Amino acid sequence: MERHLDENLTELKTNLLNMGAMVQKCISDSIESLKTLDTSKAKEVIECDEKIDKCELKIDEQCLDLLVLKQPVAVDFRFVTMVMKITNDLERIADLAVDISERVLELSGKPHLKPLIDIPKLTVIAQKMLEDALTSFINQDAELAKEVILRDTEANHLRDLIQEELIKDFIVKDSNSVTRAIPLLLIARHLERICDHTTNIAEYIIYMVEAKIVKHRSSEL
């Protein structure tokens, strides 16, 4: 049976995916600006955050309206409540992209300590995780979401490597490098945090699809 509610849900889905695309663009722009140390691009990211914040508010409002007016149950209820939580994490990811851009502004005018290798790798992981999380949202694919969660350990590992290298090879050896090393260190952390939030999103999607709560129970996957 065609339901009026389906129209609302489709609209909600589209809005969330738009927001997701904006967040993805923020991440890639911020990393791009890091690679080229392009401050104008970094500033673009910071401006974009405002749009994303508005987007989050709009989606949250839609969810609240649906909850109170349509009183969705079962799969619809899980969808609406999880969308609310996903927007929260997406917004946090956008904030992290802004953080990265702010680090880029700090780094501007100074050449990189060394060619960037591991940070782009971590970026690829983070971007792929977010992309897969959004894909699993589109297709309501819990299996893909589970894979996303498992990839978080890889990201953690890579961040540890980057930290170790920056501390051992630069910060300890040469105190002049600290102002350039610390922002990179933070960027690695930011990227890892992006992976964490993406993991959350994947967990919400699993609940949305399978009604199973996997948060804080990732060992059971």
Add this chain to the structure above:
Amino acid sequence: MNRKALNNFWDKLFKLLGITSISFGLLVLLALIIDVIIDGYPRITLNFFKSFPSRKPEMAGILSAWVGTIWIMVITALISIPIGIGAGIYLEEYAPKNKFTNFIEINIANLAGVPSVIYGLLGLGFFVRYMNLDRSVLAGGLTLALLVLPVIILSTREALRAIPSSIREASYALGATKWQTIRNQLLPAAIGNILTGIILAMSRAMGETAPLITVGALTYIAFLPQNPVIIKDSFPFMGISFQGLFDPFTVLPIQIYNWVSRPQKGFITDAAAGIMVLLILTLIMNSIAIFLRYQNQKRVRW
């Protein structure tokens, strides 16, 4: 003429037609009543009620007729009301709903439509001849009881059926038995409608002539059935006698019929006065029925 005007025209035409039909019925009735009143009014005196019929029109009265009517009505009521209500309750509440019950129901409905003279023949054959009741008050009362029984059964059933099943369910759900439900809920709720039905049936029976003539009611009678209450000289000063049940009788409509068929002018006046009495009695009974129905509607509405 446009469509609206045409519709208006037809509306008005039918309205006029309706008024004409109603006035025709009412006018005829009114003419009859007025004619009867003009003819009969001078004869409505105390003596008219206190005198037996007589050869002389100015001496004749309706004493034996109205006493007979009361006898017959009381007997009919005493017999038909309990049996009728009982049968109605059984059919509506107890009887299994199967083909046999259905068959009985259809036949009761048919009986209500059987011409009254047929009941008279039945009464003659069964009560008068077979049971040897002769041309008595009892035979007449029993015959009329048969006549009104189907109507009472039907009106009892209708009254019970009009009670929403939710009332029955409410009673049963509280742990009432079938009889408790009937006694405490259904009968009190239905009694107004049942009484209405009974009174209408009785007022119809009061005007019946044919079955009583068939059973053998007399057309000329100069004595009363024996008074059931006997005054005694000694304690307890009163006694009850059922001897009157077996006495011959006449009733108002028969008396009227008898007078109407006489050639003397004076008897026509007597007949008109008798008709007035009968009409007033019927009117009173119908008024009671209407009053009861009104009370019932006021008390019970679902």
Add this chain to the structure above:
Amino acid sequence: MAKNILETQDLKAYFGNKQILKGINLAFLSNTVTAIIGPSGCGKSTFIRSINRINDLIPNFRIEGNIIFNDQDIHDKNVDEVDLRRKVGMVFQRPNPFPKSIYDNIAYGFNIYGIKDKYTIDAAVENSLKKVALWEEVKNNLSQNALTLSGGQQQRLCFARALAIEPEVLLLDEPCSAIDPISTAKIEELIHQLKKNYTIIIVTHNMQQAARVSDYTAFFLLGELIEFGKTDGIFTAPKDKRTEAYITGRFG
């Protein structure tokens, strides 16, 4: 202690040749509220009307399987259905007070049981009217005809009437379908409070109501029990696709 006060085992019900219930196995814990939901004609009313044997009054109604109430089959020869109905009270879809006074409506349960003590009945009338929060509204007009009350008040009077004889189980057949939202809210509040002393089974078409008032929910479809479970589970994560389709309105 929580125990199964009522249980149906492979319950099948027929009207003539038409099978309405196709083998229902359900158990009801004491002091819980169980909601029965399902589309019209799924047999949910037939089901609860079988529990107090009020369906036995309908010609051609027939039942197979067992209904166990307090460890005894209610169709056992030793069980008097009149007695059963005192222990398993019922409130119907439409308010159905007797066309009598408010007082007599509640006293009826005592009258038919031969209790004549005025003090006992007076106390029960006041008590049960207080339970349903009707006492304050009617205490000065107890001799008033119950039919003059509003629909919501009438339905609460029907609750009071059922409660006065202190049943163990209360069957509610869509009790709020014919009354206004305020009265509905009052009755839902009442159900919540009654849970302390009674086991309640409620049939409802209003899914939000089922979600609000019940601890357990059973979903019926075409005479079968499709899903039974805790209400929060049914409404957030139903296991059966048909349950989900029904409660989300995708049905049919």
